[in-house]
Amino acid sequence: MNEALPDDFDVIIIGTGLPAAVVSGALSRVDKKVLHLDRNDYYGGSWSSFNIKSVETFLQNPYDSAEYLNKDGEETSNIEVSEDEEFVPILQNKNFITKAEYSCYLKRSEKNEEPAQSSSPCVDTCQSDVVEQSCASKPDDSLKSGETPISEEVQKREESPKVENCNDPATQGDGDSVEKEKELTQELDKAKTKEKVDVSEVVKPRFPLSEDFYKQWRHYNLDLSPKVMFSRGLLVELLIQSNVSRYLEFRNVTRTLTFLDGSKELQRVPCSRADVFSSKFVSVVEKRILMRLFTLCANYKDHEQEYQNFREKTFIEFLASRRLSLKAQHFVLYSIAMVSETTSTLDGLAATHKFLHSLGRYGNSAFLWPSYGVGEIPQAFCRFSAVFGGTFCLRRYAVGFIKDKTTGRCTAIVDNTGQKIRCGTLILDDLNLPHGANTTSTSSVDRAIYVIDSTVSKSDAEQEVSLVTIPPMCDNPAVRLIEAGPLCCVCPKNNYYCTKKNCEKQPKKLPFKKNVKNCLNLDETNIKPEVGGEDSQSRKPVILWSCHFTMTDTNTDNSTLPPNVITLQGPRMDLGFDRAMNEAREVFLRICPGEDFLPRAPDPEEIVFDEGYNTENNDTISPTPEDGGGDYVEEEEEDLNEPAAE
Amino acid sequence: MNGKVNIRKTRLSSSISSEFDSIFKVMVVGDSGVGKTCLLVRYKDGTFLGGNFISTVGIDFKNKTLVIEGKKIKLQIWDTAGQERFRSMTHSFFRDCSAILLVYDICNLQSFTNVTNWISDVKQYASPDVTLVLIGNKCDCTTSERKVKLQEGARLAKSYDIVFLETSAKTGVNVDLAFDAVARELHKKSLTPADYIGRDMSASQSFNLKQYVQSEKERTTCC
Ligand SMILES: Cc1cc2nc3c(=O)[nH]c(=O)nc-3n(C[C@H](O)[C@H](O)[C@H](O)COP(=O)(O)OP(=O)(O)OC[C@H]3O[C@@H](n4cnc5c(N)ncnc54)[C@H](O)[C@@H]3O)c2cc1C
Numbered sequence A: 001m002n003e004a005l006p007d008d009f010d011v012i013i014i015g016t017g018l019p020a021a022v023v024s025g026a027l028s029r030v031d032k033k034v035l036h037l038d039r040n041d042y043y044g045g046s047w048s049s050f051n052i053k054s055v056e057t058f059l060q061n062p063y064d065s066a067e068y069l070n071k072d073g074e075e076t077s078n079i080e081v082s083e084d085e086e087f088v089p090i091l092q093n094k095n096f097i098t099k100a101e102y103s104c105y106l107k108r109s110e111k112n113e114e115p116a117q118s119s120s121p122c123v124d125t126c127q128s129d130v131v132e133q134s135c136a137s138k139p140d141d142s143l144k145s146g147e148t149p150i151s152e153e154v155q156k157r158e159e160s161p162k163v164e165n166c167n168d169p170a171t172q173g174d175g176d177s178v179e180k181e182k183e184l185t186q187e188l189d190k191a192k193t194k195e196k197v198d199v200s201e202v203v204k205p206r207f208p209l210s211e212d213f214y215k216q217w218r219h220y221n222l223d224l225s226p227k228v229m230f231s232r233g234l235l236v237e238l239l240i241q242s243n244v245s246r247y248l249e250f251r252n253v254t255r256t257l258t259f260l261d262g263s264k265e266l267q268r269v270p271c272s273r274a275d276v277f278s279s280k281f282v283s284v285v286e287k288r289i290l291m292r293l294f295t296l297c298a299n300y301k302d303h304e305q306e307y308q309n310f311r312e313k314t315f316i317e318f319l320a321s322r323r324l325s326l327k328a329q330h331f332v333l334y335s336i337a338m339v340s341e342t343t344s345t346l347d348g349l350a351a352t353h354k355f356l357h358s359l360g361r362y363g364n365s366a367f368l369w370p371s372y373g374v375g376e377i378p379q380a381f382c383r384f385s386a387v388f389g390g391t392f393c394l395r396r397y398a399v400g401f402i403k404d405k406t407t408g409r410c411t412a413i414v415d416n417t418g419q420k421i422r423c424g425t426l427i428l429d430d431l432n433l434p435h436g437a438n439t440t441s442t443s444s445v446d447r448a449i450y451v452i453d454s455t456v457s458k459s460d461a462e463q464e465v466s467l468v469t470i471p472p473m474c475d476n477p478a479v480r481l482i483e484a485g486p487l488c489c490v491c492p493k494n495n496y497y498c499t500k501k502n503c504e505k506q507p508k509k510l511p512f513k514k515n516v517k518n519c520l521n522l523d524e525t526n527i528k529p530e531v532g533g534e535d536s537q538s539r540k541p542v543i544l545w546s547c548h549f550t551m552t553d554t555n556t557d558n559s560t561l562p563p564n565v566i567t568l569q570g571p572r573m574d575l576g577f578d579r580a581m582n583e584a585r586e587v588f589l590r591i592c593p594g595e596d597f598l599p600r601a602p603d604p605e606e607i608v609f610d611e612g613y614n615t616e617n618n619d620t621i622s623p624t625p626e627d628g629g630g631d632y633v634e635e636e637e638e639d640l641n642e643p644a645a646e
Numbered sequence B: 001m002n003g004k005v006n007i008r009k010t011r012l013s014s015s016i017s018s019e020f021d022s023i024f025k026v027m028v029v030g031d032s033g034v035g036k037t038c039l040l041v042r043y044k045d046g047t048f049l050g051g052n053f054i055s056t057v058g059i060d061f062k063n064k065t066l067v068i069e070g071k072k073i074k075l076q077i078w079d080t081a082g083q084e085r086f087r088s089m090t091h092s093f094f095r096d097c098s099a100i101l102l103v104y105d106i107c108n109l110q111s112f113t114n115v116t117n118w119i120s121d122v123k124q125y126a127s128p129d130v131t132l133v134l135i136g137n138k139c140d141c142t143t144s145e146r147k148v149k150l151q152e153g154a155r156l157a158k159s160y161d162i163v164f165l166e167t168s169a170k171t172g173v174n175v176d177l178a179f180d181a182v183a184r185e186l187h188k189k190s191l192t193p194a195d196y197i198g199r200d201m202s203a204s205q206s207f208n209l210k211q212y213v214q215s216e217k218e219r220t221t222c223c
């Protein structure tokens, strides 16, 4: 598979993280000749989604796990360069995932019986991604004290016969084809018996065996960088405008939950006008106050007099001045604006505005969640780039680039097979670091992914996708969590959509494990093979599988690099995608000043071949529709519940 | 709102009910140069694109609607977009697929050898109940150009228990048959017991992809 690549490109991109993928698509779209490499055998880099098998493999060794890698590109010494050239190695960023661990808390069977039956509780599985936000750069401290108790905990479990650290149970392998029928049937059953799930959870054997859990490995899509899309965020606009949306599916984030001080339970945050009116947690007076605030925030720029005196003050002071109760302040600050106590009034207003602006575009929600996980998004942009002629090669990377000493510019890369490939511009994503450049770790995020057996907060709706915010408490930084359940297919007619998706996940930004577990009432200790009792314990969601890791963002100082070498940032801890999209656009405009950024791709119907076309007149064929020839219609928006509407 | 959110309200799913009854995603995979894009264009547009200009045109997917037993079936047929060249497919595209046409070039032994690799990719990334068809393309080629015998293709297909046929994107031999047969098979698979009530669906019920292809296909060269 080490076929030689073409050896001259306008732009070479190393790494397929989201900003890299977007830039790739944008460049190919305007006919730049793009080569896009990735050392992994999957797309997405630090933005990938993994199934259970692949995430375990990844966490065991986030670097160099693949056998195809040459004994790490250190054959760089025999790269030939001429007198007036310099070879600059490109190194793998080996700092981006640290402290990785995972555990499966399920019991293995002693006798291999009744697998079909016991796998059904899995159907009810949902996952949470828990993300800790260790503010700024204090990760080391907080990690240390936090890690110790945790690993002890895990070790204890390992000794116990009931819980095992599951390294590739042999059983997880093939059985697939045998299972196909069964899975489909289960899928249908699941759909039919949806409402009974809660009951069956108690009556049936409560937990699947670890073998059965792993048999469902492919139905998981766990994100390294869980994020949600603001319905009016840049990503959504780009997807619509470019037609890349045709590769993706979305779900609404159906509710926002938070944890109020002193409360034992998660509460639903009233976000829209409708929510505020129906919320049980807000008094009538508060309803009016909140509504007035939302109306102001939706148009805050036109009403400066309302916050004139708070320009120098914090948002929370401003909220207090509007006579919001503590609870309402909490809702607005942490769950709507999603800012902190120290955020200024203007920033808080802007954040609230952004939220309200997105609210209602697609249903009563401000956010969308990409089906199958965030990892789909870079793949969609890479596909788009390939459709427009981009050359893609996985398992291939640059061991370094060649710099012309006289011009100071990068002229070519050397790939891991030793091939020299010329380029006009070189772009490196966050996992590829040019040697000698100044890199700093800017921030560090702790993330956890929990596969739990039921939702963290039951509701009337059949299934929810939840965004949970846990405010900073007891010196712990704020935490965000996204919970997504096994959203069943709502269109059985088109089995096109009927892929089994046991789970989606939920990211959460959160201090550490115990905090989350406390707040959400999660517990992995009550995994018992016996039939669950009806006691209150059994109402708690139980963790079946979990992993934790720390993701560190690296910032590369571009000033020491040749002007035509561009580095991109990692996912960071932002909730949305705006920063990454802005970065991609800037990089694109730097390479193609004045060009269109991701203009609409034609629909397939617009590319028609007839007998007249042949090799000679290919000039007449262009994938781009004639100007104005497209039938693009602005999307109609759904019935809006936007509080700002008036 | 637990449904999928269609961010472009004007796109496919909004018009499902009127435009067609079911939609299926079909992929054409196989080594670079075996004629996948040509097959797609031949099926949809009824023409053959010679030379290499085709690689300069971004073909993403094509839609074709057929009527089977009074039902409008829309096939959305996806090309590999050239990502197969260095075996760098975006795997998410396998996931939703109802059917996969796995193509090799009868004049290129390597492309035939690689079928095994493609099958393992399909097994790993596609749904386990995907409909798989093996296609030996370029059967218009002369006996001297041919490197893979018809029987070899048939034998390989048999070992995986999948349907096999030889096609030519150039002459059009068996191209419509390949896609139409897939559409019929997907239609059959999608029927639920409710669909049978009060209707004579015996034709569908007894539809057998292999037999259908066997009886309909045109003889190709050097059998
Ligand atoms: C919303 C919320 C509600 C909470 N409610 C409760 C509660 O009702 N009762 C309760 O007892 N605790 C509560 N806590 C605190 C939380 O449970 C503890 O911080 C947690 O037990 C720490 O354990 P851990 O190993 O998971 O810490 P980690 O998650 O690993 O660490 C989190 C942070 O806490 C620090 N930390 C960890 N252990 C200690 C320690 N022993 N002393 C000081 N700092 C430490 C770490 O340095 C780190 O910065 C709450 C926290 C939050 C965020």
Ligand SMILES: Nc1nc2c(ncn2[C@@H]2O[C@H](COP(=O)(O)OP(=O)(O)O)[C@@H](O)[C@H]2O)c(=O)[nH]1
Pocket: B030, B031, B032, B033, B034, B035, B036, B037, B038, B039, B049, B050, B051, B052, B054, B055, B137, B138, B139, B140, B141, B167, B168, B169, B170, B171
């Ligand atoms: N003789 C012959 N040539 C074909 C046939 N199908 C495709 N080709 C040629 O094979 C080459 C590759 O075709 P293409 O569709 O681009 O292959 P892809 O890479 O699999 O998409 C082109 O030069 C086509 O003209 C066929 O049925 N017969």
Ligand SMILES: [Mg+2]
Pocket: B036, B037, B038, B079, B080, B081, B082
């Ligand atoms: Mg092609």
